[in-house]
Amino acid sequence: MLEQAKSYRTYPAGTTIVGAGEMLTHFSSIVIGCATLSRTLEDGRRQNVGLLLPSDYIGRPGRSRSAFDVVALSDTVLCRFERTEFEKICRTTPHIASRLLTMTLDELDAARDWTVVLGRMTAREKVASFLVNLARRQSRVDMAPLPENGVTVRLPLSREEMANHLGLTIETTSRQITALRKSGLIDTQGSRYIRIPDFEALAIEAGDDEDGGLIV
Amino acid sequence: MLEQAKSYRTYPAGTTIVGAGEMLTHFSSIVIGCATLSRTLEDGRRQNVGLLLPSDYIGRPGRSRSAFDVVALSDTVLCRFERTEFEKICRTTPHIASRLLTMTLDELDAARDWTVVLGRMTAREKVASFLVNLARRQSRVDMAPLPENGVTVRLPLSREEMANHLGLTIETTSRQITALRKSGLIDTQGSRYIRIPDFEALAIEAGDDEDGGLIV
């Protein structure tokens, strides 16, 4: 059933996997790599609405077109099911459907959490929140708990893509990273690696009252 | 089955239906009224992450606590199912589960759309977007198509709640409404009624390239 319908496909970094409004022939999940879900306004303003990491899925049963652009940030391998085939599987395998619902509800919570960041946080808090979220997700993907002292995060995005995620410009994003470094909250190693010496301290800077449990 | 497990409950305007982090004993849907889904940061900043109108639901199978505050804006009647009972129904009635998935996917798209508004739009565009969205949703609830000329929207929220929805302050929200009125894009009748003489014009102001079809 599931096994037979499965196929894999690789997208090089920078490729558009699906454009907004285009047909989504497959339901896929990310095996390796990283992609963004974004929208571009006519005048060129762009906003990322999601960051897809391994185990995240693309596409949805019952909707044939994508509402957003899906762009591979790094070389990305997708595990794919033909959409109508997948819908059939959903109907006949309650367990899959229920798992999908749980994942979707989690994504909904994450999207709403992000809404708070975009609507009410300062540039500094936005950057701090993003790093905290990314560190949590990466530790979850790696199946390793956050080390007590010193986490290193690999940024899968350029400054421009970070800015699009945060609703900021490249310049302010860069300035805030510099500012966080000067405050001793982070350490930079090239532009793609950030070490967080005290995770709790950064989480506080992110205005994150919640206990950042790994399992959400 | 469904019929027997059902109960109704009314919440007066201003009441908190569930607080963030509290137990969610029921899965409910709004019958009459209007509620917000919001989060408050320690320093008092507040962001609405959703506006719940009739037919929207509150709660989720598989999660016992609410991630957000749910507050009734007007007197609100909920149709409720005991949560564990509802989960049982979901497992045994694939049709319900699949309907719930569709609704959740729609909410996810809406949350992501809103993310774009919060992240990249100006105050004027935010207010215009909100009015356009609200008009579309109200016309859907009323099951009536948007009249070609002149829609009147009843705002179920105060300026403060609008500001919390838009990631703005009360003052800028109010100023933008005044500005849209002076531009002839809207007409105000008291602070809770807004008439939109030319819906398309307002949609353009909202940076809305999409054809705002009623059925999404």
Add this chain to the structure above:
DNA sequence: GGGCCGGTTTGATTTCGATCAATGCGGTCC
């Protein structure tokens, strides 16, 4: 009526992030 009270509007000023504009930095190609 008059006074109060909550919400809304309007005004003056400040501030944070955007914009405009260099400069820096690492990699690659000649």
Add this chain to the structure above:
DNA sequence: GGACCGCATTGATCGAAATCAAACCGGCCC
């Protein structure tokens, strides 16, 4: 090596929205 190119950082200035502060308005109670 040197020139170039794409990205990132830093600097100077501008502007949109926040903040501070004052009217305004409608409803309600005395």
